[in-house]
Structures are given as C-alpha cells and as structure tokens.
Amino acid sequence: MTVATLAPEAALPRAPGVVRKGLDVVVLTGRNIVHIVREPLQLSDVTVQPVLFTLLFVYVFGAGVVLPRGGTYADFAIAGLLALNLTTSSMGTAVGLSTDLNTGVIDRFRTLPMWRPAVLVARSLADLSTAVVCAAIVAVTGLVVGWRPGGSFLATLAGFGIFLLFSYALSWGCACLGMISKGPESAQGVGLVILFPLAIVSNALVPTQRMPPVLRTVANWNPVSAVASAARNLWHNPNPSASIQTWPMQHPILASLAWSFLLIAIFAPLATLLYRRRTAN
Amino acid sequence: MTDQASIRAEGLTKRYGDTIALAGIDLEVPAGSILAVLGPNGAGKTTAVRILTTLTTPDSGRAWVAGHDVVREAAAVQRNIGVTAQDATVDGLLTGRQNLVMVGRLSGLRRADARRRASELLEQFDLTDAADRVLTGYSGGMRRRLDLAAGLVTRPPVLFLDEPTTGLDPTSRVRMWAVIRLLVSEGVTLLLTTQYLDEADELADRIVVVDHGRIIADGTSSELKSETGGARLEIQLSEPAEAAPTALAPFVSGPVHVSRDGRRLRAPVRSATGLATTVVRALDQAGIAVDDVEVHQPSLDDVFFALTGHPSTEADNDAGDAPETEAGPDRPLAASTGVRS
Numbered sequence: 251m252t253v254a255t256l257a258p259e260a261a262l263p264r265a266p267g268v269v270r271k272g273l274d275v276v277v278l279t280g281r282n283i284v285h286i287v288r289e290p291l292q293l294s295d296v297t298v299q300p301v302l303f304t305l306l307f308v309y310v311f312g313a314g315v316v317l318p319r320g321g322t323y324a325d326f327a328i329a330g331l332l333a334l335n336l337t338t339s340s341m342g343t344a345v346g347l348s349t350d351l352n353t354g355v356i357d358r359f360r361t362l363p364m365w366r367p368a369v370l371v372a373r374s375l376a377d378l379s380t381a382v383v384c385a386a387i388v389a390v391t392g393l394v395v396g397w398r399p400g401g402s403f404l405a406t407l408a409g410f411g412i413f414l415l416f417s418y419a420l421s422w423g424c425a426c427l428g429m430i431s432k433g434p435e436s437a438q439g440v441g442l443v444i445l446f447p448l449a450i451v452s453n454a455l456v457p458t459q460r461m462p463p464v465l466r467t468v469a470n471w472n473p474v475s476a477v478a479s480a481a482r483n484l485w486h487n488p489n490p491s492a493s494i495q496t497w498p499m500q501h502p503i504l505a506s507l508a509w510s511f512l513l514i515a516i517f518a519p520l521a522t523l524l525y526r527r528r529t530a531n
Numbered sequence: 532m533t534d535q536a537s538i539r540a541e542g543l544t545k546r547y548g549d550t551i552a553l554a555g556i557d558l559e560v561p562a563g564s565i566l567a568v569l570g571p572n573g574a575g576k577t578t579a580v581r582i583l584t585t586l587t588t589p590d591s592g593r594a595w596v597a598g599h600d601v602v603r604e605a606a607a608v609q610r611n612i613g614v615t616a617q618d619a620t621v622d623g624l625l626t627g628r629q630n631l632v633m634v635g636r637l638s639g640l641r642r643a644d645a646r647r648r649a650s651e652l653l654e655q656f657d658l659t660d661a662a663d664r665v666l667t668g669y670s671g672g673m674r675r676r677l678d679l680a681a682g683l684v685t686r687p688p689v690l691f692l693d694e695p696t697t698g699l700d701p702t703s704r705v706r707m708w709a710v711i712r713l714l715v716s717e718g719v720t721l722l723l724t725t726q727y728l729d730e731a732d733e734l735a736d737r738i739v740v741v742d743h744g745r746i747i748a749d750g751t752s753s754e755l756k757s758e759t760g761g762a763r764l765e766i767q768l769s770e771p772a773e774a775a776p777t778a779l780a781p782f783v784s785g786p787v788h789v790s791r792d793g794r795r796l797r798a799p800v801r802s803a804t805g806l807a808t809t810v811v812r813a814l815d816q817a818g819i820a821v822d823d824v825e826v827h828q829p830s831l832d833d834v835f836f837a838l839t840g841h842p843s844t845e846a847d848n849d850a851g852d853a854p855e856t857e858a859g860p861d862r863p864l865a866a867s868t869g870v871r872s
Contacts (some may be wrong), residue, residue, distance in 0.1 A: 353616035
C-alpha cells in the first residue's frame with residue numbers, strides 16, 4: 251500500500267457562494283435518496299402504506315359514509331388520503347435527521363468547508379422527493395378504485411402542488427422534532443402522536459359537519475382540512491366543507507398557501523437554530 | 532500569527548456540565564512534525580481535537596490551525612485540515628467510493644476530480660475490491676482506513692487522527708501505522724491522540740501526556756523516558772510478603788508498587804549490571820521466595836506510571852466522567868479485537 255504525494259493543497263477550487271451552496275445541497279440530497287432506496291422499511295411509509303390506506307378507507311369506510319351533498323366516497327376520499335399519507339410520512343424527516351445526528355457522519359460534514367444548513371435543506375428536498383412518490387402512488391391507486399379529477403390538467407397539477415408544498419412545510423416542523431428527540435425511535439413515537447391526530451381531526455376522511463362542536467372547530471381550522479378542500483375544489487371532487495362559514499373553508503387555496511408559508515417561516519429558521527445548538531458540542 | 536501548516540493552542544479550557552474536560556492546555560505542533568497526545572480514556576484528548584477541528588468551541592483560550600483562528604476563521608481552518616475522528620464518520624449506507632466522492636464534492640472538488648481522487652485513495656488504502664460495496668460489509672480495519680482516506684481527500688496540510696487504531700486488531704494496527712508513517716514522510720503536520728503508549732513512541736516526534744484535562748508531561752520519547760529515571764523492576768513472589776518492599780528499598784529509585792494479591796511488585800530502578808541477581812539474593816536473605824524477576828528497559832508505560840501514579844492501562848474509574856469515554860475500559864496494551872461501535 252502506498253500513499254501518493256500529499257502536496258498541501260490549501261487553495262481548493264471554489265465556486266461562487268450561491269452555486270457552492272446549491273452544489274452542497276445537491277450532493278447531500280443525492281446521499282439521502284441513496285439512503286432511502288437502501289432502507290426499504292423507510293420507503294414502505296410512502297409505498298405500501300398509501301396503497302393499503304387507500305383500499306381500506308375507500309372500501310371499508312366508503313361503505314358507511316354518506317356525503318352531505320352527494321358524490322362517491324372515492325372521489326371525496328383521495329384528496330383526504332393524500333393529506334393523511336403525506337402528513338404521516340413527513341415523519342421520515344424527523345427519523346432520518348435524528349438517525350444522522352446519532353452517528354458520526356454529521357461530525358464529518360462539520361469539519362468540511364461546506365454550507366452548514368445544506369444538511370437540513372437536503373433532508374427536506376430528499377423527503378419532498380419521497381412525497382412525490384407517495385402522491386403518485388395514491389393517485390394511481392385512486393384512479394384504480396374510481397377516483398376521477400374533474401378540473402383542467404393544470405388545475406389537477408396545482409392540486410398536487412398544494413399537497414407537496416404543505417408536505418414540504420411539515421417536514422421542516424418534523425426536522426425540529428428530529429433535532430430535539432434523543433433518537434430515531436423517540437422521534438417516530440412523538441411524531442406519530444402529533445401527526446396522526448393532525449391528519450385525522452380534519453375533513454380529510456369524513457365530512458366535519460357531524461363532529462362534536464369543539465372538534466369541528468379544530469377540524470375546520472386545521473391546515474390539513476384547508477389543503478384537502480383546496481385539492482377537492484381544484485379537482486372538482488365533492489367538498490362538503492365548501493358550505494362551512496369559516497375563512498379557511500371559504501378560501502381553502504389561499505389558506506393552504508398561507509399555512510404552508512407560515513410553517514416554513516417558523517420552522518425553517520427554528521430548525522437551523524436547533525441544528526446549530528444540537529451540534530455545538 | 533503562526534506558520535501556515537502548524538497547530539497552536541493557548542490555554543484551552545472546556546467544561547461539560549460539572550465535568551472539566553480541559554483545564555487549560557497549550558500545544559505547539561511545528562509544520563511537518565507529529566505530536567502524539569497520550570492519555571487514558573477521559574483525559575480530554577478528544578475534546579482538544581474537537582476544538583482544533585472546529586467541531587466545538589473552547590470556553591476560554593485560543594487556537595490556530597494553519598495560521599487561522601479555529602473559532603473566528605473556522606471555514607479557513609476547515610479548508611486546511613483532514614480529520615479522522617474516534618467514532619466512524621463515514622456513512623454506513625453508502626459505498627466506500629460514494630463516501631469519498633461525497634466528501635470530495637462537499638470540500639469543493641468538481642465531480643470528475645472528486646471521482647479521480649476517490650479511486651486514487653481507494654487504491655492506496657487497499658480498498659479497491661470493496662470500493663463499490665456498502666459499508667455494512669466492511670471490517671473494522673477497512674472502515675478505519677476509509678475514514679482516514681476521507682480525511683485525505685483534499686490533500687490537507689494538517690491532519691488530526693483521534694485514536695486511529697483503538698479497537699483494531701494487531702495486524703490492522705500495524706498496517707495503519709505504515710500508512711501514517713508514509714503520510715508523515717510527505718510533510719504533513721499531524722496531531723494524533725492515542726492511549727497506546729507504544730503507538731506514540733512508534734510514530735511521534737513529540738509527545739504530550741494528558742491526564743484529567745491537563746498536560747502533565749511534554750517532550751520527545753527519549754526525554755520522557757529519562758524522566759522516569761531508568762529501568763523498571765518487576766518481581767513475582769511465590770507468596771505475598773510484607774517485608775518485600777523493605778528488602779527492595781536499597782535497590783529501587785522510587786516507590787514500590789505492590790499488586791492487589793501482594794505477589795507482584797513493581798518499582799523503578801537504576802539499571803546496573805547484575806541487578807537481578809543482587810535483588811534475588813537480597814530477597815532470599817530476607818526469607819522471601821521469588822518466582823520470577825525481570826528488569827524492563829523503560830517504556831512509555833513507565834513514563835505514565837511515574838507521572839500519574841497509576842498505570843495507563845488501568846485507566847481506572849475516571850473513564851465514566853467525560854463525554855469522550857465509552858462503557859468499559861479498553862485495555863490498550865492487550866490486543867483488543869473488534870471495533871467500537
């Protein structure tokens with residue numbers, strides 16, 4: 251074994267700042283995607299679960315739910331199932347980040363002359379890519395069980411865009427969760443306790459009209475409801491919440507965007523701060 | 532301020548809660564030389580390395596690496612250093628090659644350059660066959676070599692190796708030493724921490740001995756050896772004998788250490804011809820039966836013993852009080868197998 255010349259090479263070729271940051275993000279996003287592909291269990295959240303949930307809800311719940319203003323349950327439920335699956339799978343961000351923080355690899359990154367927040371941005375982008383896979387699987391399963399989006403092609407795409415933006419925003423919240431948890435298991439446990447009620451106490455799977463008053467108020471203001479309603483409107487699918495006189499239910503698209511940007515505005519800087527703090531020693 | 536390829540620290544302190552990891556450390560590693568920081572688990576070695584490699588900030592004191600302040604000019608320091616930390620800092624779910632390419636790209640190399648450098652290093656570190664395997668299939672020695680390779684991607688002028696051979700089997704250890712020697716022959720400045728006394732002796736130009744966050748000795752290997760005042764006498768008695776230390780008193784140059792079972796005695800001596808014979812005769816006259824007598828030429832182990840009053844191999848129970856420690860004391864001089872996880 252020989253070690254070839256080790257001429258000091260202190261002056262590395264350096265691209266300008268923004269490009270350099272972008273490259274760091276690209277490299278780390280690629281790394282995270284390799285991880286996801288190599289850990290099939292992580293991926294089951296966005297592959298097996300969506301198919302299972304879609305079939306279960308459409309055939310089991312769909313048999314019992316009567317929509318106040320008509321329409322089939324499949325047409326109603328797909329937007330809700332997207333919301334449910336994307337919300338729960340955003341936990342992957344917490345788990346992935348927490349896993350990284352518990353290995354030495356973050357220390358390696360921190361000794362490299364790279365853009366520090368790239369670790370977080372890359373994580374959120376990798377998880378966005380799994381969200382795209384998840385959304386595609388729900389959509390295909392939906393089409394198989396009879397879901398039909400009725401709007402224009404662009405409006406249909408816009409519906410998916412709203413979901414993905416919301417999912418991206420949530421993953422920043424989950425990044426914060428990953429940073430404050432001891433390890434991946436506790437991140438997963440706490441994530442489930444927060445995200446599951448968030449997804450369920452909404453208009454995602456059942457109309458909110460017959461919920462108890464307190465729950466109904468929560469559901470009508472829940473960002474998940476706004477997102478599901480927005481997609482239903484864009485896809486011309488049944489949207490019983492359209493008759494509810496609260497601001498988010500009357501302006502679901504605007505409300506979805508507002509919620510998403512608000513979450514990003516809060517959690518992205520918080521995640522960066524927590525990351526700094528967590529890795530300070 | 533300092534030389535382009537050197538390491539310098541002044542009065543570094545660091546506490547973790549109630550634990551004082553560093554109680555004021557000064558270091559000076561001239562360009563192109565090797566310093567070994569030697570000490571038991573929990574002595575503060577890893578904390579010092581973490582400060583010098585920008586991973587953590589000192590509570591007080593300052594340090595410069597390659598002429599840059601480690602706190603204020605962290606980015607400049609990062610461009611000049613290679614680090615191999617105690618915990619494996621390679622990505623277990625990537626292949627060896629993917630790891631090195633990733634490190635290269637995150638250090639600012641272009642894709643093609645990063646790939647070329649990765650292949651070069653994989654070959655140099657005998658990892659070509661395993662290059663495209665995921666790390667879960669690597670042995671402990673292979674992981675360490677990859678970790679070291681990851682620290683060399685950008686050919687940094689200053690290298691930090693934190694316990695590079697802890698947990699390696701003897702063969703991998705000797706192989707790692709060969710790699711380190713080669714690196715150094717090419718003019719790299721190296722700071723290496725170790726709890727293996729022979730390792731420090733083998734590799735370093737200068738050694739600082741650290742215990743409880745302080746430097747307790749500093750010098751070349753031979754300077755440190757001469758501080759212990761010569762050779763070491765080891766006696767195995769047939770039966771424990773309380774009179775033995777007294778009988779030995781005329782021959783020893785320091786306190787006589789008696790093992791727990793009372794049968795093993797250890798003491799520093801000035802070497803002299805016929806010493807073993809004289810000692811056996813004296814013990815015999817005192818009515819003490821001897822199974823074995825050995826006169827050891829001084830090793831760094833003795834240095835540590837002389838300086839701290841406890842042998843480094845029995846890193847006693849301090850091992851529980853600093854962040855760098857792990858459950859269960861390692862026995863550095865015994866051949867340990869397996870890897871720390």
